[in-house]
Amino acid sequence: MNGNSSFLPVCKEDMAGRGWDRLDFIIISGDAYVDHPSFGSAVIGRVLEAEGYRVGIIPQPDWQNTGSVKVLGKPRLAWLIAPGVIDSMVNHYTANRKPRRDDGYSPGDRAGKRPDRAAIVYTSLVKSAYKTEPSVPVILGGVEASLRRFAHYDYWSDKVRRSILTDSKADMIVYGMGEPAIIRIAASLDASGVLPEDVPGTVIKSKSPPPDAHRMLPSYARVKSDKKAYADHFAIQQANSTALNSLPLAEPQDNGWYVIQNPPAAPMKSGELDHVYELPYTREAHPMYAEQGGVPALEEVQFSLVSSRGCFGGCTFCAIGFLQGRTVTGRSHESIIREAENLVRRKDFKGYIHDLGGPTANFRHASCKVQESRGVCRDRQCLHPEPCTQLIVDHRDYTALLRKVRKIPGIKKLFIRSGLRFDYILADQNGKDFLREVCTHHVSGRLKVAPEHISEPVLHAMGKPAGHSYAEFRRLFMETNDQLGKKQYLIPYFISAHPGSGLKEAVELAEHLRDTGYIPDQVQDFYPTPGTAASCMYHTGLDPRTMKPVYVSKGGRERRLQRALLQYNKRENYHLVLEALKKAGREDLIGNGPAHLVAPPGKPVGGGTTSAQRRRRGKRSPRR
The missing domain is CATH 3.30.750.210 (Transcription Regulator spoIIAA)
Structure with a gap:
């Protein structure tokens, strides 16, 4: 590996080129090293560098080999664990819990370069590598740690897991946008070697009960077994998620500890954002990936x-x-x-x-x-x-x-x-x-928009505008392009099986797609990821905004049926759509007329489309 002074050091040769024998901070990243402001590891690294600290990065270490985190030595002040731009479980698995075959944040788009639950594994790795030496703090940051900072529903194991701070045995979480917090933490560590406990935008753990000023969350033991308590727990978090009017929160653990969240950091001011985005990023993937096909995730944002x-x-x-x-x-x-x-x-x-x-x-x-x-x-x-x-x-x-x-x-x-x-x-x-x-x-030619659904109960559960808003915008878009003499189309984005959506609502959306003449090439199944109100709905069957029941499609079969309805014209979906329409009591949509979704059983035409739809396929312009 050749030294390269334009990037943060990734090897001892890079350090030697700068005349450094030890780093202040080492970032362990679940992503390949891309020095661009859309990648959190690069941002934090450059921010600390601008403050005068020596920073290196170990991208995608071999989590089965402790030697992989020794390539830069041991940092003077702290390890910074950044599992990646995307939660490692989302990165690895589809909404159907199937392993993904690719990873745009890894060289050559190859999956398998990071572990499941990367924050926990990387923390264990550095602690094992240096267990016989005096320790330095391990600080978690990024999406995975931020959204798992308290007890949370984990879709992949289908259970409520502890705070990632407890599970990983790290010393602190920096949640949200971490630049202001990491600067204060670095100053404290540099001056006294002490990890501060009162920095906005951080989560710590304590053996002592928190002061009375803290809002106590339902305990981990309680939310693990009580879905109403879980919904209350989430609602309290959501009500205390902004800087000026949030209380510090505390969650009792089942081991006698407390996980304590300081209020969020104040939003950065315009000039502060300017500074962050104008730091000397190369806007490139590290040259070590050139022979591996580069890093695909860079292409869209470069x-x-x-x-x-x-x-x-x-x-x-x-x-x-x-x-x-x-x-x-x-x-x-x-x-x-x-x-x-x-x-x-x-x-x-x-x-x-x-x-x-x-x-x-x-x-x-x-x-x-x-x-x-x-x-x-x-x-x-x-x-x-x-x-x-x-x-x-x-x-x-x-x-x-x-x-x-x-x-x-x-x-x-x-x-x-x-x-x-x-x-x-x-x-x-x-x-x-x-x-x-x-x-x-x-x-x-095309403008992507996200109505997500058109059924009112689903839109309400999503927190999206009423269906008439999208209809009005679609009309206005078409009218504007007609006036300009342009042939441009809307590409709407829809989610299937979101909380609030049953087969009735899925059929309603399929009818909308039929009427507008647009069948999406890709459909996103609802994916319950930590830190969202919709995932709380999925787990509890309650809307945390109102505590009222909300319908949730959990069975794999119904989720497949809802997805098939959004692509009712595909040959492989014919039997699923037929089943969905019968279960929904909508046999009126089975037939060969223009208002039907699929042909009658026995002689399906064109893989499920009606004969009328088949006749006009190819000559119909997108009526989007």
Whole structure:
């Protein structure tokens, strides 16, 4: 392995090239080493480097060999465990618990480069490697640790697991966006060797009961056996997930310890985000992967720009609120323009910026003025069930930013791919103008949107806007493109078997797909991952927002039937769709007319499509 001073050290040769004999921090990453601001390990490494610390990284060590974590020696201040951009179990298994064959965050797209439950395994690995020497703290961070910081339902084992801090025997979790926390922790360790206990955005463990100021969560022992207690537990977490109005939380463990969460870190200010995203990233995968086929996950983001952090969308199946927070902070125009100009100067830049956005591209600022003084509302959402009367709906800043970036010499096209919240566009009195701007300059044939479903009970369980919102946006999109003389289409994204959806609701969605003439090539089965309200619903059968029962499809057969309905025209789905329609009492949809989903049994036409549908296949333009 050749030394490379442009990247953080990955070997002793790199350290020697810098004149270093020991590192202050060593990051162990479940992902391949990609030095790009979309990869958390690179961000934390560069942030600490900018503070003057010596930082190295061990990407994807061999978890069956303690020698693999000795390649950089032992850090002076702490081990930082970052299991990866994606939870290791999600990375390894599909929604049907089947092993994945690929891993875009590993060289050559090859699976198997990280263990299951990577945070636990990596912690054990470093502790075993140096068990005969004085220890230094082990700090967990990233998605896997953040969303498992308390007792949590684990879909893969179908049981409630302890806090990952307890299971891993690590010393601390940095949850959410970790830059401010890690800087304070590093300063304390450097000055006194002591791991601080009061840093916002961290979780610690203690043998002593917490002070009265803490809100006590139901114990692990209780939530493991009581689903109502589990739903209460989640609701308390959700109500205390923003910086300005959250209490410290404590969860009693079954071994006499307490897991204690300090309130979330305050959202970074615009200038602080600018600093983080303008650190000297190479925006490349480490050269050691060149002969292995590179790292596929880099391809989509290499020439993308992050314009904001945070999301006030409130979708129940999404964990962004627990990770980046509900307060949106936008980077300055000047910083983004500088980053775009640096992209243009790269020899491998072809003129196309793949994205300019964030968790939701058209969120660039806090949702309302109240947030600045009191924080995000604890008991209500900004957009669901209807946009709040205090919501600031304004696309002018984002529009101005798009115009500035696309005018930079050398940029041929600027796309928006990180998703637009269409109900937010509809709520803007100037939303038509913004959509026209997007359709004119930032779409190339297709625009991806996420209605997720069209049945009202399911949309409510999802925290998504009512079905009429998507219908209105779809109409407006088609009208806008007709006016522009463009043939551009919406590509809607749907989830099957989400809590709230039974066969009745799945059939309703299939009828919508029939009527709009669009059958998705890919459908996402609902995936219960830690840290989301929808996963709480899946486990408990209760909506933690209201504590009311919600229908949950858990049997593998019904989940297959719901998925098949969303692709009712596929030959291999014919018998599943037939079964689903009969179970739902919708035999009226079996036949050969234009209103039917499948042909009658005995003589299915075209693999399940009706003869009328088969006749018009190929000549029908997408009516999206």
